[in-house]
Amino acid sequence: MSVNKVILLGRLGQDPELKYTPGGAAVCNFSLATTEAWTDKSGQKQEKTEWHRVVVWGKLAELCNQYLAKGRQAFLEGRLQTRSWDDKDGNKRYTTEILASTVQFIGGASAGANNNAGVDSSYAQAPAPAQEYQIASDASFAADDIPF
Amino acid sequence: MSVNKVILLGRLGQDPELKYTPGGAAVCNFSLATTEAWTDKSGQKQEKTEWHRVVVWGKLAELCNQYLAKGRQAFLEGRLQTRSWDDKDGNKRYTTEILASTVQFIGGASAGANNNAGVDSSYAQAPAPAQEYQIASDASFAADDIPF
Amino acid sequence: MSVNKVILLGRLGQDPELKYTPGGAAVCNFSLATTEAWTDKSGQKQEKTEWHRVVVWGKLAELCNQYLAKGRQAFLEGRLQTRSWDDKDGNKRYTTEILASTVQFIGGASAGANNNAGVDSSYAQAPAPAQEYQIASDASFAADDIPF
């Protein structure tokens, strides 16, 4: 038995990037900032921003690419995942990402976000009862093609 | 923007009950106990059990009925929902339930649980990447028939 | 082992109510609305609001009374708790509440909220690292010494 759960509400630092694997699976990557603010002992306002790498697969990846953009807010749930890769010097490097399973788009289409102009998108999908934040699994989903 | 999220890990007090609406939608109800234990100031062990009413719809309802039983453990996520109804004296009454969107079955088939004997069910469904805890929406799902 | 966790982000329907028990413990009650919005099959925008009863104890209760008001947003975490009581006809009645352990105040002081005018209150308390959302903090904690 184990639980691996992440919940984030933050703002995108850049437009999302959508790619497709050779097998045709959609993957969307974006970075999300969460900021905490507090007043320190000396009464000084403090602020600290954390950046999170988010990965989304399948149909939800395409929706994220469509509805999200730099500066937009997103509320998401997912799990932590650490991938390893080799850098240019042959060293093992690790990257921790949030593999998002649900993404909720917050706020209206902002001017300048040319990939979601005028779209109403308070949720990633029509909320079928009890699955409202979820995306039904994509029938054409090429699981064997996904590298994790 | 709002968030309404519940996460529970507990044990069923009774076998789950499965019903179907006139429109054919499956609904599964069960109660789940969560217990907290602590040692009080006088060094005495204390324990308090909370009971939660859980509701599940669609295909996941049928899986819960199949894999869960009295005494079994479940880890679930969902949202809070308060229904009103009229009691026998015509008074408005309220019941708060957890509308579960994902249910993870914990532990093997226990003796006496005749509806899941020998079944391997660590998850409610095959974990398609990034949707691993989710149930794809039931194509024959009669949303109009669901009373909420 | 069990988990009983609630996470809510919503808006207060009324000003919070602060009381004290005979023993002097502070209790704050308020109701919080979470609203979900979606577009139904016919393209119609739908919206559903859920009301949650929230209870807070101790110092955090006083902070909630000070910083929250009707219409203000709050992000909170807590656990579910169902209390029973007897109604006027001697019937057993049950009320489910969220016993909040952390409350984060969102947004600046709104006009008309005369109990928090001009107050900066993005968090319920000074966020000592790693305990930032929590109430009490260890007096001997050497915050300046912690490298983050």
Next chain:
Amino acid sequence: MSVNKVILLGRLGQDPELKYTPGGAAVCNFSLATTEAWTDKSGQKQEKTEWHRVVVWGKLAELCNQYLAKGRQAFLEGRLQTRSWDDKDGNKRYTTEILASTVQFIGGASAGANNNAGVDSSYAQAPAPAQEYQIASDASFAADDIPF
């Protein structure tokens, strides 16, 4: 407004490590494994383990060192935090950790775990109502007076 929340239930891969900063602040580090299991399309059982670096500060750090050990289970909540550091070749490297704010110890003392033999520790601390998972508690809190 932002949310940065992690919830993990897993098992320690090694004994925790406790250190103190020059200023005297306690820091505890350990790695936690979460494992997901599922049955793939061909009916084959699959399993994937994720390792998480956890950091705990202050009094809770000392409790973790006291009650946790290799192989023990822990349920924790915290937030994501990515630290940067320079490797031996002068390259910027990043490590993502979970800064835990609450840790719940699961299961009894196991043989071989010589730092928690016979200790009852279902929670990290005495669960003052509504703050049960939290570290410090208000000394003037009238627990006997609270009606739950």
Next chain:
DNA sequence: TTTT
């Protein structure tokens, strides 16, 4: 790199 976001935003307030």
Next chain:
DNA sequence: TTTT
């Protein structure tokens, strides 16, 4: 590196 854990565990079932």
